Amino acid sequence: MPILSRRDWLRNAGMGTAVLSFAPGLLSTGLLAEEPRVPDHSRNNVSDEDEIALGNRFAAELEKESPIVSNSTIDPYLNSIVQELASKSQRPNMPYNIKLINTYDVNACSLPGGAMYCNRGLLEVVTSEDQLVATLAHEIGHVVGRHVINKIMLSFEAKALLKPVLDNLHKKNGVIEKIILEMGGAVAMLAMLHFSRQDEAQADLLGFYEMWRAGWDPHGFVKMFAMLDKIEKASGGINIPFLSDHPPTPERLAAMKHELTQVRIPSDARTDSISFHKCKAMAHFLPAPPPKPRKPQSKG
Numbered sequence: 181m182p183i184l185s186r187r188d189w190l191r192n193a194g195m196g197t198a199v200l201s202f203a204p205g206l207l208s209t210g211l212l213a214e215e216p217r218v219p220d221h222s223r224n225n226v227s228d229e230d231e232i233a234l235g236n237r238f239a240a241e242l243e244k245e246s247p248i249v250s251n252s253t254i255d256p257y258l259n260s261i262v263q264e265l266a267s268k269s270q271r272p273n274m275p276y277n278i279k280l281i282n283t284y285d286v287n288a289c290s291l292p293g294g295a296m297y298c299n300r301g302l303l304e305v306v307t308s309e310d311q312l313v314a315t316l317a318h319e320i321g322h323v324v325g326r327h328v329i330n331k332i333m334l335s336f337e338a339k340a341l342l343k344p345v346l347d348n349l350h351k352k353n354g355v356i357e358k359i360i361l362e363m364g365g366a367v368a369m370l371a372m373l374h375f376s377r378q379d380e381a382q383a384d385l386l387g388f389y390e391m392w393r394a395g396w397d398p399h400g401f402v403k404m405f406a407m408l409d410k411i412e413k414a415s416g417g418i419n420i421p422f423l424s425d426h427p428p429t430p431e432r433l434a435a436m437k438h439e440l441t442q443v444r445i446p447s448d449a450r451t452d453s454i455s456f457h458k459c460k461a462m463a464h465f466l467p468a469p470p471p472k473p474r475k476p477q478s479k480g
Contacts (some may be wrong), residue, residue, distance in 0.1 A: 199379055207363060214442075215389045216325070216382045218270055223330040224342065228293075231329045232275060233349045235293025238332075241366035242291070247470050249300070253462045257455050258298055258316075265317050268393035269386070271324045278316070281307070282469045286411065290319040292329040299362045299369050309456035310391075310400025317387030318401075326387050327379040335369060337448035384432060388439055397449035399440060405433035 222231060247319050258278045266276040274294035284301040291297075296319055306312045336342040341359055348355040363369050377381075384401065392400045409429040 183311050194354070213462070216385050218325050218386070220380075222326045223333045224346075226329060226333065226346075228274065230346070231326075232293035232347050233334070233420055234329070234345070234356070235291045235295050237349075238291050238360065238366050239295040241357060241360050242297070242370070245365055245367045246297070247282040249280050251280065251462055251466060253341075253460045254280055257459045261313055261474050262296060262320070263317055264312070264394045265320050265387075265390045269320055270389045274323060274356045276320065276323070276336075282466060283472075284469060286408075288315050289327055292323070292332060294320075294323050296320070296323075300463055300466060300469065301393050303460060305411065306404070306407070306460075308400070308403065309451045310396055310398075310451045311404040312400075312456065313396045314387065314398070314400035315392055317391045318383050319387075320390060321383030321386030322379070324390075325379065325382050327375055327383065328373070331373045331375065332369070335363065335372070339363065380432075381435065384436065385439065388436065392443060392445075392449075395446075395448075395450055397445055397451045398436070398443070398450065399445070401436040402433060404439070405436060409433065411460040475477070 221413070226234075262276050262278045266272055266274070271294075276294035276296065277297040278298055280303070281297050281299045283299050284304070285299050286301045286305050287299045288302055289297050296316070302315060303312065306315070333342065336345050336359075341363075344355060345359060360366055360369065364372075388398045388401055391400065412429060460465065
């Protein structure tokens with residue numbers, strides 16, 4: 181198997197070199213690392229203010245549909261991670277926050293503007309802090325790369341609803357909520373978002389460098405992908421939401437292993453913590469997730 185160059189790896193991951201440049205602060209280190217540079221505006225030139233407003237509307241609808249659970253140990257822990265990662269991202273000024281959803285599905289997601297959700301199932305399946313941090317860094321990468329807002333704008337465009345959405349973003353008249361419901365609800369809309377392989381590869385790399393700058397060992401990405409690959413193979417075909425629209429796990433694993441050859445990892449980079457294991461222990465004391473609604477059986 182031929183040895184691939186840095187740019188070959190990026191090209192194979194679906195990332196053109198045109199969107200890349202040296203990340204701030206890396207030139208002086210003499211490292212070979214290249215970080216994706218995200219565009220300074222969203223599709224349709226949606227402002228940050230508008231993105232945050234839409235994200236708030238989506239969050240309110242999603243939380244009506246989802247079993248959000250609060251815990252005095254888990255909530256501040258997850259938010260401390262998100263704040264540290266976000267502060268080292270290319271969009272540090274968005275109002276990032278994270279809440280826990282009481283479901284055993286292994287997943288996490290992000291909304292326009294920086295609202296994030298971590299499923300209880302993810303917290304229970306990860307075995308070290310760096311695996312969890314890698315997953316959350318990837319989701320922040322989607323916000324930083326404006327992937328979520330762009331895909332949602334495309335969804336509205338496809339239904340000829342973009343203008344009424346933009347016209348009513350800052351009005352409390354129920355129009356936005358009605359449109360979200362007409363499109364199946366917030367959870368269904370997010371489930372139908374299909375990020376491109378380029379978006380997923382970019383979110384991985386953005387998360388990698390957020391994690392690295394924030395002081396965690398980005399080997400957590402390798403550990404996380406290896407763990408998910410193991411779950412995938414042992415699942416017997418059971419769908420894992422976090423993996424369903426992502427490039428094949430072995431491909432992402434190989435890309436992160438290559439990325440690790442391009443950076444110098446400090447000897448004191450974080451991999452695990454007592455706080456992480458306290459949170460995992462607390463997850464076992466959360467109330468049982470509510471039963472999922474049954475899908476109607478087709479007749480015939």
